[in-house]
Amino acid sequence: xxxxxxxxxxxxxxxxxxxxxxxxxxxVLGRSAEKLQxxxxxxxxxxxxxxxxxxxxxxxxxxxxxxxxxxxxxxxxEDMRQRxxxxxxALVAAxxxxxxxxxxxxxxxxAQNAEGCGPVSGLxxxxxxxxxxxxxxxxxxxxxxxxxNFLMLIGMIKSMGMIGxxxxxxxxxxxxxxxxxGPVTAEALLKRGWTGHATRELLGQRxxxxxxxxxxxxxxxxxxxxxxxxxxxxxAKPALTQMGLSKSVADGLVEMSEAINDRRxxxxxxxxxxxxxxxSLEWFAEHVFAPAFSK
Numbered sequence: 001x002x003x004x005x006x007x008x009x010x011x012x013x014x015x016x017x018x019x020x021x022x023x024x025x026x027x028v029l030g031r032s033a034e035k036l037q038x039x040x041x042x043x044x045x046x047x048x049x050x051x052x053x054x055x056x057x058x059x060x061x062x063x064x065x066x067x068x069x070x071x072x073x074x075x076x077x078e079d080m081r082q083r084x085x086x087x088x089x090a091l092v093a094a095x096x097x098x099x100x101x102x103x104x105x106x107x108x109x110x111a112q113n114a115e116g117c118g119p120v121s122g123l124x125x126x127x128x129x130x131x132x133x134x135x136x137x138x139x140x141x142x143x144x145x146x147x148x149n150f151l152m153l154i155g156m157i158k159s160m161g162m163i164g165x166x167x168x169x170x171x172x173x174x175x176x177x178x179x180x181x182g183p184v185t186a187e188a189l190l191k192r193g194w195t196g197h198a199t200r201e202l203l204g205q206r207x208x209x210x211x212x213x214x215x216x217x218x219x220x221x222x223x224x225x226x227x228x229x230x231x232x233x234x235x236a237k238p239a240l241t242q243m244g245l246s247k248s249v250a251d252g253l254v255e256m257s258e259a260i261n262d263r264r265x266x267x268x269x270x271x272x273x274x275x276x277x278x279x280s281l282e283w284f285a286e287h288v289f290a291p292a293f294s295k
Contacts, residue, residue: 001025002189003064005051005091006072007044008035010148011106014182015068019189020044029060051087057094066189067095070106071126073119080248084122088129096133102192104185105130107140109174109201110256110265117265118256119249131197139194143181143202144174144267145260147284150217152243154293157226162214164229166236166257169211173260174267176204177284180277201269205280213281220285221293233258 002019006012007028019026020042027045030036036046049056051072061067069091077083095103107127110120117124130138153163167173184202188194208216210228218226231239233254240250259265269275 001027001045001064003027003029003047003061003067005029005068006070006106007039008032009070009072010146010178011181011185012068012070014179015185015189016044017042018183018186024190027060027064029057052090054090054093057090058097061094061098061100064098064100066102066104066192067100068104068106068185068189069095069130071123075244075249076246077249078246080119080246080252081122084119084126085129088126092129092133095130095136100136102189103130103133103136103138104188105138105140106181106185107142107199109142109144109203109267110259111140111142111199112268113259113264116255117259118252118254120256120259120265122252127199137192137195138197139188140197140199141181141185141188141202142199142267143178144176144204147175147177147204147279147281147288150213150284150289151292153217154289155243157221157223157293161223162227162229163210163217164231165210166231166233166254166261167210168230168261169228170209171261171263172207172209174203174206174271175208175213175281176202176277177279177288180204180279184277199268201267201275202277203267203269203271203275204277206276207271208281216281217285217289220282220290 004016007016008030028039033048047060071087107123108120110117111123127140214226214228237250
């Protein structure tokens with residue numbers, strides 16, 4: 001039995017569907033029974049629970065061969081770090097009590113930094129908490145910057161005719177489509193080919209600058225002149241809170257972007273076949289970004 005937390009999210013959904021497609025027993029976790037029904041239709045067992053509910057998670061993890069663990073983002077959290085650690089404490093306690101032997105955890109590139117990288121530094125501490133569970137083998141997957149983050153810029157394009165953010169226009173960074181994380185996770189859960197505590201980076205198809213991303217996204221939505229403008233952090237924070245993010249989350253995202261600019265939040269691994277994934281930003285722009293933009 002494989003237990004998938006965040007099963008209705010971008011990565012968890014692909015993990016669950018990949019395992020179900022080969023007739024593995026899967027228990028999917030989420031906060032909405034209704035949203036879990038498509039998995040039930042494919043023979044999964046649904047379990048409704050919040051990741052902060054230690055007792056429910058312990059029951060959900062009981063009998064698991066392996067668990068995919070992730071922290072669902074809360075963009076309105078009053079204290080982002082405390083929210084992360086609260087989720088982690090419940091996960092860690094439940095994994096230990098249920099006696100789970102293998103866990104794949106969704107972390108991030110840059111999680112080697114204990115501070116200074118916003119939510120990614122929070123994941124550093126969560127990795128350490130998971131690694132402290134006696135008898136549990138933990139693989140922390142560290143994917144790159146999500147292509148799905150570009151979807152948050154659709155409103156800016158429609159209202160201002162451009163995209164922008166705190167990341168500098170000419171800083172190359174690895175970007176990954178979340179659809180590529182799921183198959184890697186499913187394979188790791190099935191093979192369980194590691195012992196102790198391990199990390200693995202996933203660096204996407206190639207590195208991209210924000211200026212290049214603007215051109216690619218613009219071409220997909222018939223706006224070939226779409227440009228990118230970098231903003232100082234103090235200007236970005238009010239814009240993020242106006243979008244509905246809490247002050248704590250806005251502060252964290254700006255800190256993360258500044259860490260990318262300063263080259264503190266960078267991969268530790270050199271790009272290689274094992275950490276390169278297939279989906280290009282061009283594919284994402286055509287098949288995901290453009291349809292979302294047209295809605």
